[in-house]
Amino acid sequence: MAEMVRKSSVDEIVNHWVLAGSCILLALSGFAFLFHLDGVAGVFGGYNVMKDVHNWLGVIFALSLLYSMRHYLKDAFEYDADDLQWFKVAGGYLSHKVKVPPMGKYNPGQKLYYLAIVAAGIAITASGLGMWLMKDDATVLMYSHLIHNLAFVIFAIAVPVHIYLGTLANPGTFKLMVSGTLPLEEAKRRYPKWMKAAGRM
Amino acid sequence: MANESNSRKAILVTPEICIGCRACQVACKSWNQLPASKTKNNGTYQNPPDLESNTFNIIRFAEVPSKETPVRWLFVSRRCMHCEDAGCVKICPSGALYKTAEGAVAYDRDKCIGCKLCSTGCPFDVPRYDKEGKVSKCHLCFDRIAANMTPSCVKTCPTGALKYGDRAELIAEAKKTGYTTIYGENDLKGLGSVYAFKEEPKLYGLKENPALPSSVAFWHSYLKPLSWIGLGGVVAAAAIHYLAIGPHKEEKEEV
Numbered sequence: 001m002a003e004m005v006r007k008s009s010v011d012e013i014v015n016h017w018v019l020a021g022s023c024i025l026l027a028l029s030g031f032a033f034l035f036h037l038d039g040v041a042g043v044f045g046g047y048n049v050m051k052d053v054h055n056w057l058g059v060i061f062a063l064s065l066l067y068s069m070r071h072y073l074k075d076a077f078e079y080d081a082d083d084l085q086w087f088k089v090a091g092g093y094l095s096h097k098v099k100v101p102p103m104g105k106y107n108p109g110q111k112l113y114y115l116a117i118v119a120a121g122i123a124i125t126a127s128g129l130g131m132w133l134m135k136d137d138a139t140v141l142m143y144s145h146l147i148h149n150l151a152f153v154i155f156a157i158a159v160p161v162h163i164y165l166g167t168l169a170n171p172g173t174f175k176l177m178v179s180g181t182l183p184l185e186e187a188k189r190r191y192p193k194w195m196k197a198a199g200r201m
Numbered sequence: 202m203a204n205e206s207n208s209r210k211a212i213l214v215t216p217e218i219c220i221g222c223r224a225c226q227v228a229c230k231s232w233n234q235l236p237a238s239k240t241k242n243n244g245t246y247q248n249p250p251d252l253e254s255n256t257f258n259i260i261r262f263a264e265v266p267s268k269e270t271p272v273r274w275l276f277v278s279r280r281c282m283h284c285e286d287a288g289c290v291k292i293c294p295s296g297a298l299y300k301t302a303e304g305a306v307a308y309d310r311d312k313c314i315g316c317k318l319c320s321t322g323c324p325f326d327v328p329r330y331d332k333e334g335k336v337s338k339c340h341l342c343f344d345r346i347a348a349n350m351t352p353s354c355v356k357t358c359p360t361g362a363l364k365y366g367d368r369a370e371l372i373a374e375a376k377k378t379g380y381t382t383i384y385g386e387n388d389l390k391g392l393g394s395v396y397a398f399k400e401e402p403k404l405y406g407l408k409e410n411p412a413l414p415s416s417v418a419f420w421h422s423y424l425k426p427l428s429w430i431g432l433g434g435v436v437a438a439a440a441i442h443y444l445a446i447g448p449h450k451e452e453k454e455e456v
Contacts, residue, residue, distance in 0.1 A: 142417075
């Protein structure tokens, strides 16, 4: 059996799926509120129940996002010349002929995605709490509603990109959020700088 | 839409012939089984001071300066304006607020989730919330008008200061009678509570150029569609990318 490298810890994987699950349910109920999707609301048990479920899922999502910072926040703020070159070749996603520079544990697209989710997550949480707990203040309610929807647009665009890139667009990536491990040889090819830093090559 | 606007009903308020008897307030409470509120005399007949969860309409008593008499006393019915372009209906996330075939803005109390967003969508500060936090306001007696009856306030009005009927006819009639200013004829695509004046509506304390709050209009016109266009766009782009360019390939296949 090939030697395996662990890229995601069990902690990360559980954290990721709590985030993903709550995010998808939040988006689904959010769309149901936006467009009066009675069928979806019915599955949640009606709009009144869906509101409570949405609010508390929001709490779970926010706490999970906060917790995820210990895994990713430091890396997400560190960029080097290879990262700049990565953007110049669009990560190799627009052509298979370009040469993609060697990457560390995360590519800059992933790092920026994480920062976008953190920023939008803070905005959507704060505004959600505003609508939930401060609805008697008309100004807070109005701006919270606006910010909540602005942040939601970011999620509605960024999350499906993330899902596509983590599954179909990059075969073999999805297992990193299931088992969390990959063969050493594959890790050396995909994340040479990370492997070098870890003393594995 | 043409048929809808032809069938659109309205309440025409003519403050000039209102005598301030407030029978409309009583009739409203009676039909809708709303309890009275205990209030304090604060030097005006306007009572309760403003709309409440158990008070769907009030007569505002306005005192304005006058040349002929020491003061002019104006009586103006205040209630839900039943906007055609209703901000409350737009922003309501549960579909509790809705428009009836007659053009009334009614609500299903059971569907209300108590989020209070309708208050941010309303240009006239109308929605109120009961003890359970559910929306409460004038619904143009949607139950009565659906059965071809007039709203209870109109039914009881002794002078014709409140009239109910086909919106277009009421407005035409008011103009023919000599009322030069119709408040709400075109505002918010036409109000369902229209007011006939010979003077400036401002004198009677009505809001000039009422419009949806700009944040609500922006949200409805741009943000709301952008959420599903964004999602759909990404899904479509991903499908095109997968087919046209294809997934990432390892540089050294089959090691």
